[in-house]
Amino acid sequence: MKVLVLGGTGSIGASVVSALRSRRNEVLGLARSDSSADSLCSLGAQPVRGDIRWPDEWANVAKSVDAVIQVAGDFTADADPIGRNLISSLLHRIDARRSGPPPAYIYTGGCWLYGTTGDCVATEDLPLNAPAEWAWSIDHLRMVLEAPQVRGIVIHPAMVYERDGGVLARFRDDLSTFGRVRVFGNENIRWPMVHRADIGELYALALERAPRGASYNGAAVDSITVGALARAMARRAGVETTPLVRSIDEGVAELGEWVRGYAIDQRMSGAKARRELQWLPVHTDPVADLS
Ligand SMILES: NC(=O)c1ccc[n+]([C@@H]2O[C@H](COP(=O)([O-])OP(=O)(O)OC[C@H]3O[C@@H](n4cnc5c(N)ncnc54)[C@H](OP(=O)(O)O)[C@@H]3O)[C@@H](O)[C@H]2O)c1
Numbered sequence: 554m555k556v557l558v559l560g561g562t563g564s565i566g567a568s569v570v571s572a573l574r575s576r577r578n579e580v581l582g583l584a585r586s587d588s589s590a591d592s593l594c595s596l597g598a599q600p601v602r603g604d605i606r607w608p609d610e611w612a613n614v615a616k617s618v619d620a621v622i623q624v625a626g627d628f629t630a631d632a633d634p635i636g637r638n639l640i641s642s643l644l645h646r647i648d649a650r651r652s653g654p655p656p657a658y659i660y661t662g663g664c665w666l667y668g669t670t671g672d673c674v675a676t677e678d679l680p681l682n683a684p685a686e687w688a689w690s691i692d693h694l695r696m697v698l699e700a701p702q703v704r705g706i707v708i709h710p711a712m713v714y715e716r717d718g719g720v721l722a723r724f725r726d727d728l729s730t731f732g733r734v735r736v737f738g739n740e741n742i743r744w745p746m747v748h749r750a751d752i753g754e755l756y757a758l759a760l761e762r763a764p765r766g767a768s769y770n771g772a773a774v775d776s777i778t779v780g781a782l783a784r785a786m787a788r789r790a791g792v793e794t795t796p797l798v799r800s801i802d803e804g805v806a807e808l809g810e811w812v813r814g815y816a817i818d819q820r821m822s823g824a825k826a827r828r829e830l831q832w833l834p835v836h837t838d839p840v841a842d843l844s
Contacts, residue, residue: 555579556760557618559605559639560625562592564719565661565710568753569622570596576757581614583625606635608642615646620657620760621703626690633689640696648702657760658703660694663687664711664745664772664821665814674775675745675821677709677768684817686810694768704765710752711745711772711821714839719749720815721843723808724786727797734787736796737804738816740780745772745821748836758830772823773834779815785843 556573560566561582573580574597581601582593590600603611605625615621621643627635640660647656667675668682681691697705713719724734736742747755755771763769783796804812826832836842 554619554760555581555617556620556622557581557583557601557614558598559583559621559623560661561596561598562589563624564713564749565752565756566622566624567592567596568749569624569756570598570753572753572757573622573760574598576761578757578760581618583611605639608639612642612646615643615656618656620659621647622659622756622760623697624661624756626661633692636689636693637696640693644696644700644702655702655704655765657706657763658697658700659706659708659756659759660697662690662694662707662709662768664709664770664819665817666690666694666709667819667821669817670819670821673820675770675819677770677825684813686813698766698768704763706759706763706765707768708752708756708759709768709770709821711747711770711774711823713747713749713752714842715749716842720744721782721786724783728786728790728792731797732792733795733797734783735799735804736779736783737799737801737812739798740778740783740796742779742816742818743776743820744779744782745770745776745819745823746774746839747771747823747834748773748839748842751832751834751836754834755826755830755832758826758832762830767829769826769830769832770821770823771826772821773837774839775822776820777839781840782843785840789843
């Protein structure tokens with residue numbers, strides 16, 4: 554297939570590009586800078602110069618692809634209008650294209666859109682309950698799922714990690730700055746987790762096998778406490794393992810609204826993707842991965 558990836562240099566997107574290329578798909582990747590274009594080339598993708606804020610400059614490329622995978626998002630105050638305009642522009646181009654099977658459009662949601670779940674394990678049937686900061690994303694994913702001209706699919710990645718990167722990059726930075734890992738809220742807050750190599754595979758499988766209108770949670774591990782992750786990182790570094798607990802407000806003031814997401818206590822199941830797409834995540838023990 555010929556696939557256009559938006560966000561193909563990111564934590565999730567680079568893994569998606571690799572998984573698509575390993576299955577011999579032709580991949581076009583949106584690049585807003587020379588360095589992004591170079592990264593895409595090194596992954597085997599062909600760069601298409603452009604920015605998600607100005608889709609009219611490049612979105613005609615969507616007329617000639619079999620799929621669009623959106624893993625780029627704008628998280629400024631204009632996230633809602635920018636995302637709506639992006640999706641509308643792409644759907645408009647796809648609508649005007651040749652006949653044949655509808656192209657796939659995979660939109661990236663995220664575990665935070667379920668809000669706090671506590672002990673309940675979020676499946677795809679649980680109504681979304683996003684914090685106000687990210688509620689616009691629910692409207693955007695509905696635009697994709699309800700568009701008649703595409704096979705709309707949504708993937709909700711869990712917290713994406715790799716040994717020193719993804720959501721753990723901040724832990725690593727804390728270790729070098731404070732000699733301890735900081736957690737916001739408390740260390741019993743639970744996160745669903747997925748390794749970035751496994752999430753890329755899930756997108757590739759969804760592209761091949763998911764039906765129109767389907768949503769999948771990308772969780773390899775239903776939940777793990779942030780304390781367990783913080784302690785594993787600190788143990789490996791040979792420093793004090795007890796995390797520094799900081800208030801959410803303190804975190805928001807220093808690091809921004811993202812910290813409200815880090816403080817969401819969640820469990821999320823990836824069983825549907827395992828069952829329907831035969832997704833087999835390799836990394837199912839984040840603490841062991843960090844050791
Ligand atoms: N990471 C997680 O744990 C996680 C979990 C759940 C959901 N998600 C969602 O998944 C999506 C991707 O997350 P990520 O962690 O992979 O993000 P990331 O590492 O920050 O990557 C973002 C990607 O989007 C591209 N991008 C950003 N603004 C752009 C613009 N204006 N024009 C063109 N490209 C632009 C970036 O390109 P450049 O190379 O040019 O910067 C990069 O390729 C987000 O919507 C996020 O909310 C992430």
